[in-house]
Amino acid sequence: MTDAPSRPAVEVRGLTKRFGARTAVDSLGFACAAGEVFGFVGPDGAGKTTIMRLLAAVMPPDAGSIVIEGVDAVREPERVRSHVSYMPQRFGLYEDLTVDENIAFFAELFGIRRNDRDARAARLLAASGMTPFRKRRAGQLSGGMKQKLGLTCSLIHTPKVLLLDEPTAGVDPVSRRDFWRILYGLRGEGVAIVVATSYLDEAERCGRLGLMREGRMLYCDTPSALKALMPGEILAIAAPAPRAARDVVASLEGVGGAILMGDSVHVVVDGAARRLGAIEAALAAANVPFDEIERIAPSIEDLFVSLLTEKAE
Ligand SMILES: Nc1ncnc2c1ncn2[C@@H]1O[C@H](COP(=O)(O)OP(=O)(O)OP(=O)(O)O)[C@@H](O)[C@H]1O
Secondary structure, three states: OOOOOOOOOEEEEEEEEEEOOEEEEEEEEEEEOOOOEEEEEOOOOOOHHHHHHHHOOOOOOOEEEEEEOOEEOOOOHHHHHOOEEEEOOOOOOOOOOEHHHHHHHHHHHOOOOHHHHHHHHHHHHHHOOOHHHOOOEHHHOOHHHHHHHHHHHHHOOOOOEEEEEOOOOOOOHHHHHHHHHHHHHHHHOOOEEEEEEOOHHHHHHOOEEEEEEOOEEEEEEOHHHHHHOOOOEEEEEEOOOHHHHHHHHOOOOOEEEEEEEOOEEEEEEOOHHHHHHHHHHHHHHOOOOOOEEEEEOOOHHHHHHHHHHHHHO
């Protein structure tokens, strides 16, 4: 076997996938080294799940190349799959089987020897605080535990590359911390991790982030470098009709962008104190009620909003 230590574990060039008239992934290029955590972030529909599926070689791209551990994933999807573990948004656990039985099932699937499997499973279960639940049926686990079991099953065959699609969606903060502790451990073992996420804390844990919108990667850098790009400040408007509030404020002077975040609108402004009065007045004039407007610390999401808006202009 030839070994090239400087070669990235994942190398992608010009990757493009279309669904009918829609380009879900558009000329994507990036690389992820062994021991690196690379995150894809962006709004729903930005193409994150499609990227994961392409990397997992579960569907072919329309153009571009994916090389994983030196293997061309487009030409040799079967070979690539032996290096890769893919944890989709809904990992296919067997709800009627216990934790141990699920692990045994996936170990069989990957042809893992019993001894290797037992030792590895014990370690992964201990790391995620799941040891006391080994005999519990998967259907009776909490959401966080299910995700951790999914991760354990994904890792039972010691992949070189781990692909995680929104791995901790709906997971409580403690479980999320456990989950990331395991990921950091893997990083130490030289596993390359590519993760799609929409959580701030998760995005901040990545070594590098690719910011996606409409299939294109608009920015790619470390979380702190991206944060340093943040122009202006953020005002959060809590309003009963946030959509209407957004429409009113979006075009005001000094507003760089406005997006819906649950029940509120996050507005990027060039100066919070300077623009607050005009925003209140505009909402009142348009008869759009609001409960509260406050300045908040920018989250990664806000950063993305402001960068995405900037790029669109
Ligand atoms: N199998 C498919 N057939 C048709 N269109 C698809 C298919 N998969 C994805 N798309 C479209 O491609 C675009 C990108 O979708 P994708 O699921 O990759 O985005 P995403 O960033 O993962 O968003 P989400 O977090 O909502 O899954 C969307 O417009 C979606 O509707």
